[in-house]
Amino acid sequence: MSDRSVGRAFIGSFTSAGGRGIVATAVDVRTGALTETGTSDAVADPTYLVATHTAGGPVLYAVSESAEGAVAAFDIAGPAPRPIGTPVAVCGDAPTHLALTHGHLVTANYGCGSITVLPVADDGTVLPASAVLRHEGTGPDGDRQLGPHAHQVLPDPSGRWVLGVDLGTDAVRSYSLDTAKGELTLHRVTAMRPGTGPRHLAFHPAGGHAYVLGELEPVVTVCRWDETGGVLEPLGEVPLFPEGVSGPAYPSELVVSRDGRHLWVALRGTDTIAVLALEETGEKAEVLAFVPCGGHWPRDLAIDPAGIRLYAANERSGDVTWFDIDPRTGIPQRAGSLRVPAPSCVLLI
Template sequence: MVVGRHAARAYIGSFTAAGGRGVTTAAFDADTGALTVLSSTDEVADPSYLVLSPAGDTLYAVSETAEGAVAAYRVGDDGPRLAGAPVPVGSAPTHLALHAGHVLAANYGSGSVAAVPLRADGTLAAAPSSVLRHTGTGPHPQRQQGPHAHQVLADPSGRWAVGVDLGTDSVLVCALDAAKGDLTLHREVALRPGSGPRHLAFSPRGDRAYVLNELTPTVTVCAWGAADGTVEPLAEVPVLAEVPDGDAYPSGVVVAPDGRFLWTATRGADVISVFALDGENGLPRLTATVPCGGHWPRDLAVDPSGRYLYAANERSGNVTWFAVDPATGIPSRAGSVEAPAASCVIFG
C-alpha cells in the first residue's frame, strides 16, 4: 500500500458501463476508517483497477473495455485529471502495476501483458514497448478455451513481474529490460488444472505467494524465491468451510501488513474469509467468514495501517469498511459509502 503526497485520500475504481462514476476520490479518516466522497471523473470508460505512483502525484487506470487501454491522471487537490490520451494495450485489461519505469497491464480478453514506458514526468508513452502473449488452455469448457491474463504485479524485491492467467492455470514470472522495454517470460509454473487463478498477493517478508483461484474457491500457497524467480506450489486451501449451491467466485486477496492474517472475498457467497497465517511456514488456516456488507465483492483492500479492511461491492454499488480485530484479524463492519459499480479501492 502506498502513502503518497495526498495521505488522506482513497480512490475508487468502477464500471461506467454499469452506472459507475469512473474514478471517485474520497477523503480517508485514518482514525475511523471512514470514506467520504469528494469528487469523481468519468473521462475514461470502465476504470476498473487503479494504481498510484510512489510520489502520489499520478494515478494510473485500466480501461476495461473490448478495445482496452491504460490512462494516466494528474492528482490535484480537486481530484485526478486525465493527463494525455489513453494508450491501447489489448482487450479487456483487468489489472495494472508499476514496474521498472513502466506500466504493466494484464489483458484478460487478449491473454497478454503489455508494458508501456513512463516518460520522465510520469505520463505514458504513446504505445507499449512490448506485449507478451500467453498461450495455452484449461479444462473448463467456457472459461479456459484460451489464455486470460488476470493480474500482473511486481514482486517485493522489484526484480520480477509476476502474472496469473485464469485461462491456462499458471503463474508466469517475467523479466523486464528497463532500458529497452522488452518483457520476456522467465518461468511459467502450472497450478492445478481447472483452478482458474485470478489474483496473487505476496507475504510482507517476500517468501510466500498466495494465489486466489476463481474457478474453484481455494487459495494456492506457493514458496517464492526472489533470487531466481521461482514459484513452488506447497498447498491448496479452501476459502469457504462449505461451498454454497449457487455462485461462489473468489475475487480479491490481501495480506495484513504485519503478515499475520490473510483475507479473501468471494462473490455470490458475498463473504470475506479470514485466515490466520502460520508464522513459520506461512500456511493459512480459515478462522471465520463474515458478510461483505453488500453484493458481489469484486476486490478487497487494507488501509496502510492494517486497521481497516475495505470491500468494493460491485452489484450493490457500495464500498464497506471494517475494523480489524488486532488479535484475531476478524473484521467488524464499521461503515459504508455509496459507490455505483465499485471495482477497487486504493489509498494514497
C-alpha cells in the same frame, strides 16, 4: 480535522454498469470513513488503479477495461482526478489489472490473454507500448478456459521479477524486465491445478511465500517463492467455502496483513470475506471464519496504510464498505459504507 487525520482513497468503477468512473474520496484516518470529493469519467470502465509520486506531484493510472484497451493517467493533486494527456492503447483486449515497476506500467489483458509494457515519462505521462507478450494454452473449463486470460500482473517484493496470473491456462508466469528496452522475457511458467482458474496472487511480507487465488474453484494455493531464481513452487491448497452454505463462490481478491499474520479473501456468490490465519513463516494457512462483506458481489479488497482497516468494493450492491480489523483475531467488523455505483477496486494512499 487536521491534515494528518485525512488520507485519500480512489475507487474505480464500471461506467458500463452505471458507475461514475474514478471516484476520489477523503479518508478520516481516525474512523476509516470515506467522503467523496470528486469524480472523472474521462475513460470507460476504469476498473483498476495504481498511483505514484512524480516530480510534478501525485499521479494515478487506470486501465480502461474495454474492447480497445487503454491506460490513462490522472493528476490527483486536487479534489477530483484530472486527465493527463490522452489514453494510451495497450494493444490488448479488456485489461483488468496493472502494476508500476521500474518506470514502466504493465497491464494484464484478460480478453486476449496478453501482457503489455508501457514506459512512463519522468513527468508521469504514459508512452506507447514497448512490448506485448501473448500467453498460450487452455484449461479444462469449456466456458472460461478456451484460451489464455491474463488477470493480474505484479512485481515480486525484490523488484527483480514481474509475475502474470493467467486464469485461462491455470498458470503463473514469471518475467524479467529489461528496463532500458521496456521488454519482458519469459523466465518460468508454474502450473496450478487444472481447472482452478488462478485470478490473483499476493505475497507474504517476509517475501518467501505467495498465495494464489483460484476463481473457478474457491481455493488458495500456498506457494514458496524463490526471489533469487524467480521460482514459484506450489506447496498445498486451502479450500474456501463456508460450511453449510449452498451455491457457487467466485473468489475475487486477496490481501495479506501488514504483519503477515492474516489473509483475507473476497468471495462473490456467498458475499463473504474469508479470514485465514498464516503461520509465522507464511508457509501454512488455515481458515478461521467467514464474515459478511457488507453488500453484494465483493470484487475487491484493500487494506489501509496503517493496516488496521479493510475496505470491500461491493460491485452489485453499489457500495464500498469498511471494516475495523481485530488485531488479535484478524476478524473484520463492519464500521460504515459509502454509496458508489458499480465499484470495481479501491486504492488507499
